[in-house]
Amino acid sequence: MPQKFSVFISFDLEGISGISSWKEVQKNATALREARENATEEINAAIRGISQATQIKEIVVCDAHASGENLIIGKLEKGVTVVKGTPRPYYMVEGICSDYDVLFCIGYHAMAGTHKAGMDHTYSGSSVYGIKINGTYVGETAINAAVAGYYGVPVGLVTGDDCLVKEVKKFFGQSVETVTTKYGISRFSAQCRHPRDVQKEIETKAAKAIKKTTRLKPFTFRPPVRAEFELSNTLIADYAELIPGIKRTAARSLVYKASDILEFYRILRLVCSLGALAQHGFSS
Ligand SMILES: [Zn+2]
Known part of the structure; x- marks a missing residue:
């Protein structure tokens, strides 16, 4: 067991406690401040653990x-650094x-197409219908875990709704620690x-996860990474x-064979960026 630990915390908003739809966290929404405070306190809780x-x-x-x-940032426990802003090549695990x-x-949150999961999507709610890696549908947790796994870093703790927790156990087994923040009723409704x-x-x-870290296995996809994008x-x-x-394999489907997960990740970022540009209009 290392004497001192270095921990990378990747934060997403959909799975925190107390929110059930994107409407609540739009700019100028009344619940936005509370959501940001709860998010900050969930990170602080992990840091304390x-x-x-x-x-x-x-x-x-x-x-x-x-x-x-x-x-x-000013309300986070002292001593941490925060990666923020956009764009960045490895976005969720930069x-x-x-x-x-x-x-x-x-x-x-759970991957796109998960029944009852809160705000289910995979990287882009508007562009991506589903993503498969080596034949299996994947969500953001598996993708980001695989980038960490490329560097030999295992996943110790995942928090989000009950649908995400099911997804996480399927990919990483029972050894990963999880916290169920809410129970999904529909895409925009939950019991929080x-x-x-x-x-x-x-x-x-968080404390439990740290204590068992050396026994956790990094999560990886076997290279080459064959990615199917259903848009x-x-x-x-x-x-x-x-x-x-x-x-292009069908009207809305494309396949890319990446030599490793990092190459896949950059292609994923590019596909999502093109999706956003396509929907907001190209001039040429
Ligand atoms: Zn997300």
């Missing part, structure tokens, strides 16, 4: 929802490398636990097929 279990070498928090401007001992995913109850459990589970409409596919090396 880590420091109960070990000495800290480094904690990096990667703000990875939308344009990465959600956490209230900066992850073999210096870290473990990855925590806080506030995550009280934020302070959630924070208490995150603190406990929301044909226009996005029309633009995505311009990417060198990508092959």
